[in-house]
Amino acid sequence: MIYRFRIILDAHDDVFRDIEIEATATLEDFHNAITQAFGFGGQEMASFYTSNELWEQEEEIALFDMSEETESVRVMQETLLEDVVSEIERNLIYVYDFLNMWTFLVELAEIAEPEIGRIYPNLMFAHGEIPEEAPETEFIAEGMDDVDFDEDFDIDSEDYNDLDFDENWN
Known part of the structure; x- marks a missing residue:
């Protein structure tokens, strides 16, 4: 089977x-096909995230497992497209270059169905x-979009004297 993605x-x-793949x-x-299609060098870190129909980020599938935890993260090299995408689960979020996001x-x-003689992946359009x-992408934590930190937490951003940390900590 061939998956056609936008x-x-x-x-x-x-x-x-x-892209079809x-x-x-x-x-x-798929990561390599996307970086080539958009003209990136492909040498930066990247991750796919499973996503629902509302484009909410779910499980990470990383290019490399950089975690220090005993439970490792799924990695792209060991994960097939057909294992994360289907007619029901259609969406992924892809983040390339974590410094620029x-x-x-x-x-x-x-x-x-695959076409005879076609080489995949194929950039269709x-x-x-x-x-x-x-x-710039605006990330808002769920339930935090209407919080005014200065007012709701009684913090005056001009007055750091009452905070419990040493401002010269390093």
């Missing part, structure tokens, strides 16, 4: 790529130019 840069302008490809193969919404558009810098 990968959309989370930005104000429309920038997206349509084998369902049995690894997420690392290039964030992409990845949606399964179609499942098809490209729209828009990638900006010079990663667009």
Whole structure:
């Protein structure tokens, strides 16, 4: 089976790529196809996150396991696309370069039969130019979007004398 994805840069302008890839490809193969399609060098850290229909970030699938915990993180090289994406679970979030936070919404558009003679992954369509810098993405913790820290926690940002830490700690 072939998965056809639309990968959309989370930005104000429309920038997206349509890629088709084998369902049995690894997420690392998909990562490489995405970086090439958007013109990135591919040498930065990246992760996929499973996501629901509301684009809420769920489980991380990292390029490398950098955790120091006994429970390791799933890695792209060992994870097949067909194990995380289906007709029901269609969405992934892809983050490339954690310093700049290039964030992409990845949606399964179609499942098809492979075409004889076609080489996969295949860039089907490209729209828009990638900006010079990663667009700013606003991250809001669930339930915290209406919190005014100064007012709700009675903190005056100009008065640090009452805080319990040494301001010259390093």
